[in-house]
Amino acid sequence: MMTREAMVTSPLGLHARAAARFVRVASGFRSQIRVTRGSRTTDGKSILGLLLLAAARGTVLTIGAEGVDAEEAIDALCALTARGFEDS
Amino acid sequence: MRLRGRGVAPGLAVGRALVAVREARQVRYRLASSGVDRERQRLRAARDRTRRELEEISARVSRTVGSAQAAIFAAQLLMLDDPLLARRADELIRTERINADWALERAIQELHELFAREGDTWLRERVGDLSDVGGRLQRSLRPARDPLIDLVQELEAPIILIADELSPSVAAQLDWTRVQGLVSDVGGPTHHTVILVRSLGIPAVVGLGGATGLIAPGQLTAINGTTGEVVVDPPDVVVEQWRRQAEIAAAATLALGELRDQPAVTADGVRITLEANLEIADEVHRVLDAGAEGIGLYRSEFLLDGSGGQAISEETQFRTYRGLLDAMHPRPVTIRTFDADEVQGVPVMRGGGRRDVFGLRGIRAALHHDDGFRTQIRALLRAAEHGPLRILLPFVTSDEELRQVRGLIDEARRSLGTATPVPIGAMIEVPAAALTVDQLARHADFLSVGTNDLIQYTLAVDRTDERLAGHYEPTASAVLRLLRGIAVAARRLRCPLSVCGEMAGDPVLVGLLTGLGFRSFSMAPAAIPAVKQGLRYLDSRAAAVVARKALRASSADEVQALIAPLAAAMAAGHARLPAASG
Numbered sequence: 265m266m267t268r269e270a271m272v273t274s275p276l277g278l279h280a281r282a283a284a285r286f287v288r289v290a291s292g293f294r295s296q297i298r299v300t301r302g303s304r305t306t307d308g309k310s311i312l313g314l315l316l317l318a319a320a321r322g323t324v325l326t327i328g329a330e331g332v333d334a335e336e337a338i339d340a341l342c343a344l345t346a347r348g349f350e351d352s
Numbered sequence: 353m354r355l356r357g358r359g360v361a362p363g364l365a366v367g368r369a370l371v372a373v374r375e376a377r378q379v380r381y382r383l384a385s386s387g388v389d390r391e392r393q394r395l396r397a398a399r400d401r402t403r404r405e406l407e408e409i410s411a412r413v414s415r416t417v418g419s420a421q422a423a424i425f426a427a428q429l430l431m432l433d434d435p436l437l438a439r440r441a442d443e444l445i446r447t448e449r450i451n452a453d454w455a456l457e458r459a460i461q462e463l464h465e466l467f468a469r470e471g472d473t474w475l476r477e478r479v480g481d482l483s484d485v486g487g488r489l490q491r492s493l494r495p496a497r498d499p500l501i502d503l504v505q506e507l508e509a510p511i512i513l514i515a516d517e518l519s520p521s522v523a524a525q526l527d528w529t530r531v532q533g534l535v536s537d538v539g540g541p542t543h544h545t546v547i548l549v550r551s552l553g554i555p556a557v558v559g560l561g562g563a564t565g566l567i568a569p570g571q572l573t574a575i576n577g578t579t580g581e582v583v584v585d586p587p588d589v590v591v592e593q594w595r596r597q598a599e600i601a602a603a604a605t606l607a608l609g610e611l612r613d614q615p616a617v618t619a620d621g622v623r624i625t626l627e628a629n630l631e632i633a634d635e636v637h638r639v640l641d642a643g644a645e646g647i648g649l650y651r652s653e654f655l656l657d658g659s660g661g662q663a664i665s666e667e668t669q670f671r672t673y674r675g676l677l678d679a680m681h682p683r684p685v686t687i688r689t690f691d692a693d694e695v696q697g698v699p700v701m702r703g704g705g706r707r708d709v710f711g712l713r714g715i716r717a718a719l720h721h722d723d724g725f726r727t728q729i730r731a732l733l734r735a736a737e738h739g740p741l742r743i744l745l746p747f748v749t750s751d752e753e754l755r756q757v758r759g760l761i762d763e764a765r766r767s768l769g770t771a772t773p774v775p776i777g778a779m780i781e782v783p784a785a786a787l788t789v790d791q792l793a794r795h796a797d798f799l800s801v802g803t804n805d806l807i808q809y810t811l812a813v814d815r816t817d818e819r820l821a822g823h824y825e826p827t828a829s830a831v832l833r834l835l836r837g838i839a840v841a842a843r844r845l846r847c848p849l850s851v852c853g854e855m856a857g858d859p860v861l862v863g864l865l866t867g868l869g870f871r872s873f874s875m876a877p878a879a880i881p882a883v884k885q886g887l888r889y890l891d892s893r894a895a896a897v898v899a900r901k902a903l904r905a906s907s908a909d910e911v912q913a914l915i916a917p918l919a920a921a922m923a924a925g926h927a928r929l930p931a932a933s934g
Contacts, residue, residue, distance in 0.1 A: 280478065284427045311430040312437065312482065316466055318475055 265298065267328040268338050274348035278319040280311075282349035287311045289344050295331025297341070308341065354908070355560050355567075356824050359580035360541045362601075363555035364594045365533030366574040366586070367510035369567050372500050374487075374516055383449045391445045395452040398492035399438050403429065405488065409524050417524075417551055424481070424520055424544045431485045436463060438489070453493055460486040473540070480543045484519035501525050512573045516564045520544040528552050533575040535563050535582055557582055579858055589912045593860060596919035597882075600859045603925040604885035612643035616884045618866065619921075622892045625872040626880050627686070629852060633672050636679045638877040643884070646684040648874020649744065649800065649852040650676060652728070653690045669731035677739030684740040686800070686874075688779065689718060689728055691746035714747020714779075719756055729764045736774045744800055748778040748785050754795040781805035781853075786834045789841035799842055800874070803853025807831050826855050827911040832868065832903050839869030850874055859886035863918045866892055867899030886922035894918065 274282055290297045290308040297308025301323060306313030308327065319325060325345065329337040383391060406429050414422035431437060437459055444455035460482070467479045491498075500522060504511060509530040516537045523545045534549050539558035549556050555577025567573060567584055574586040576594050578601070583590050604611060616624040627648030628639040633655075639647060655664050655672060676685045691714045718725035732743055745757055758776060765771070778785065778792050781802030785792060793799065803826065808814060810830050813823045825831070842849035850872040855861045857879035863886060865873070875883060898914050905911045 279474075280427045280481075281423060284423075284430050287430050307435050310435045311427065312434045312463060315475065315478055316470070318470060 265328045265330040266334045266338060267300075267326050268342055269324050269326050270342040270345040272319050272321055272323045272325060272345060274350075275321055277321050277323065278314055278317060278325075278349070280315065283311045283314040285349045286314055286341065286344060289340055290337070293329070293331070293333045293337035293340070295329040295334045295337045297337060298328040298330075300326040300328065353566065353584040354825070355563060355582040355584070357535070357557040357560035357563070357580045357582065358540070359556075359577045360539070360543075360546045360558050361534075361550035361554060361556035362578040363533075363553065364574070364576050364578075364598055365510065365512060365555050366572065366591060367512040367532050368508060369514050369569055369571045369573045369584075370503065370507055370511045370531075371564050371567060371569045372503075372513060372515045372518070373564050381451050381454070383445070383451060385449070387451075388445060388449060391452045391455075392442055394493060395438065395442055395445065395456070398452070398489055399432060401492040402432055402485070402489050405492070406432065406485075406521070409521050413524050413548075417548065421548055421551055424547070425524075428481055428485045428521070431482060432489065437482075437486065453490060456486065456490055456493070460490075477540055477543055480539070480545070481520065483517075484521050484544075487519060488521055498522050498525070504530050512575060514563050514567050514573070518545050520548055523548050528554055533573075533577070534558075535560060535567075535573070535575055537561055537563055579854075587909055587912070589909065589916055593912060593916060593919050596916075596923040597858070597860060599923040600886045600925070601882040603923070604881035607885060607925070608881055611881050611884050612641075614643075614884070615645075616887050618887050618890045618892045620891050620893060622866070622871070624866065624887055625850070626884060627684075627850070627872070627874040628877045628880060629874050630676075630877075633676055635877075636676055640679070642877035642880040644683075644877060644880055646686070646740075647676065647680060648686050648850055648872075650685060650687045651691070652687055656690065664727075666727045666731045666734075669728060670734050673732060673735035673741065674738050677735060677741060681739055684742055686742040686744050686777070687732060688744040688746050689715070689725065689732075715745045715753050715757060716747060716749075718745075719753065722760065726760065726764060729761055730768060733761070733764055733768055733770055733772075733774060736772050737770065742775045742777060742798065744777045744779060744798075746779045746802075747781060747805075748792065749782055750784065751788065751791040751795050754778060754792060758795060780838055782809050783834065786810075786838050789838050789847075790845060793842060793845040793847040796847065798848040798850070799838070801835065801838060801849070801851045801853065801870075803831075803835075803851060803855040806834065806853070810834060825908050826861060827864070827902065827905075827908055827915075829903055829905055829911075832864075832899070832911075835865065835870075836868050836899070836903060843869060848872070857883070859883045859922055860915060860919045862886065863890050863895050863922055864899055864902065864915055866890060867895030867897070867902075867918075869896075885925055889922050889924045890918065891921065894921070 272278055287309055299306055299308045301317045301319055304317055306317060327338055327341050406425050410422045410425035441455040441459040444458055445452060463482055467476060470476055504527050510532040511530055512533040513531045514535045518536055534554060534556040536558045537560055539546055546556055555575055557575050557577055557580050571584050574583045574591055616626045625645055627646045628644035629649040630639055630647050631651050631654045673687060735741055775797035777798035777800055778796040779802050780786050780799050807826055811828055851865055851870050852874040856873040857875035859882050862873055862883050895918055898918055902911050902914050
């Protein structure tokens with residue numbers, strides 16, 4: 265599995281709307297997506313799992329992907345995280 | 353009957369009660385191997401039905417309320433497709449061979465347990481959405497329309513809806529021109545149903561515990577979404593006083609720009625100090641916007657929220673405190689040391705939620721287990737080099753405690769090599785402190801009355817105990833006499849005194865407290881304009897006469913009647929504003 269780190273920059277952290285955006289982008293890829301914070305790992309296509317990471321601003325997440333479009337998926341999700349989960 | 357919850361959407365409403373209790377209908381059975389596919393198919397069908405319903409609701413809310421509120425349902429649609437919910441239920445049907453209803457119930461239960469483990473209040477409130485989606489999915493397995501929607505059409509309006517829990521999706525389908533107020537047993541200010549009704553301008557009071565059990569269907573019910581009061585079969589004086597409060601607030605809104613930079617002065621020229629209470633340091637701009645003269649209470653334990661009870665470093669604390677001083681400069685900032693449950697490390701929730709009423713909390717916890725307290729003191733003393741900081745100690749019960757804390761502070765001061773004087777104050781929130789103000793004042797540079805706890809300890813009423821909901825009475829003569837005693841003793845000893853409980857946020861009660869001799873109040877920033885507006889029309893001598901009579905009143909209704917003229921006077925500014933008369 266390919267992984268990369270990204271820091272949460274949005275003031276409210278990975279809140280409901282941010283998690284929703286993340287899931288929507290992640291679901292656009294065929295690869296399996298994993299998001300890890302510390303000892304917790306969740307499916308990147310699960311909004312509930314992402315909320316449970318309780319990632320506040322400044323948290324570093326490890327985003328992993330495995331599958332045919334893994335690299336594009338990681339690029340897109342890291343970019344989304346870096347711009348505070350706002351639409352580009 | 354009077355109940356008190358948390359006012360989460362402002363405004364007043366009076367109507368007939370419609371009591372709605374959700375029944376838990378669960379059907380559980382094990383499957384023969386041939387039944388598995390049929391159950392998986394039922395779950396798929398329920399999911400499709402739920403998806404269509406949510407899309408419909410989302411479109412409707414987008415039209416009638418706004419796209420931001422519709423986003424709530426977009427998030428719910430994603431939850432519906434979440435691997436941890438429907439897919440997990442599907443897995444349970446296959447592996448455990450249980451029916452779809454049971455599998456879904458278990459998947460939801462698992463998620464509830466995960467969310468319940470989180471210390472973060474915001475995150476715990478997301479359970480509201482999860483329950484909503486889960487419940488809708490469960491009902492879709494056995495489709496039938498929520499009967500509440502039709503009931504609202506059949507009953508006589510205006511209706512006050514009393515619900516154990518009202519889900520956002522049912523709320524979105526109700527006719528809110530007929531339902532004019534919401535009371536619910538559970539919920540908080542960021543619950544999505546609350547956000548929805550607030551944007552519709554419907555007053556709401558939540559967190560009453562057992563309102564659905566205490567209020568009978570059809571009873572006339574008045575709710576005050578600003579103060580959190582709910583009165584069943586309200587006497588005319590109550591409705592009257594609420595109207596006055598609404599008028600004061602309306603006048604304050606109209607005069608907001610003018611009020612902001614004016615000092616608070618009564619009609620007879622008595623200067624009153626109005627400061628703000630603050631929980632989240634980032635919201636300090638609200639304090640400034642409201643025209644507060646300082647921060648009268650910063651609840652530092654909220655720094656602990658979400659940290660899982662871990663200690664906050666001296667450096668982080670220092671930066672937070674200094675940030676507040678810089679933002680408020682040159683106004684004073686009062687920081688209350690952690691009022692946290694020593695074992696859990698979670699903030700003591702005043703007025704609802706988890707708490708340990710007679711526990712090891714406040715200054716007791718600090719003296720018992722002082723590492724965290726020493727760290728906080730160091731951070732506070734360092735911050736005090738940069739502005740007028742005051743340290744406020746919670747849950748003080750004796751002057752001996754104050755002496756000990758002063759010892760710790762002096763020690764920290766020596767080790768830091770600082771000589772900057774920092775005022776040390778004591779919260780007066782238990783009767784033991786209220787009755788020994790003369791002793792405490794010898795060791796405290798200022799005093800601050802926490803009315804919420806003082807009321808509950810004086811009247812032996814735990815506010816979280818729903819059976820006692822009607823017994824929590826801020827104007828009980830026992831409470832007023834204690835308050836009077838505090839004011840008299842503090843004045844005699846020339847010890848600065850303030851009130852920082854919820855009473856201080858109610859303009860009419862501030863009028864009464866002014867009559868009892870209080871001259872300084874600290875309240876939620878949003879309450880400041882209305883209190884200031886009301887005070888401009890208050891004659892402090894008339895207030896003193898009313899207060900003296902109130903000390904001997906035998907019931908809350910009698911006090912209401914006594915303060916009605918004060919309320920009317922304080923609302924006088926309303927009539928004088930041309931824009932408000934139309």
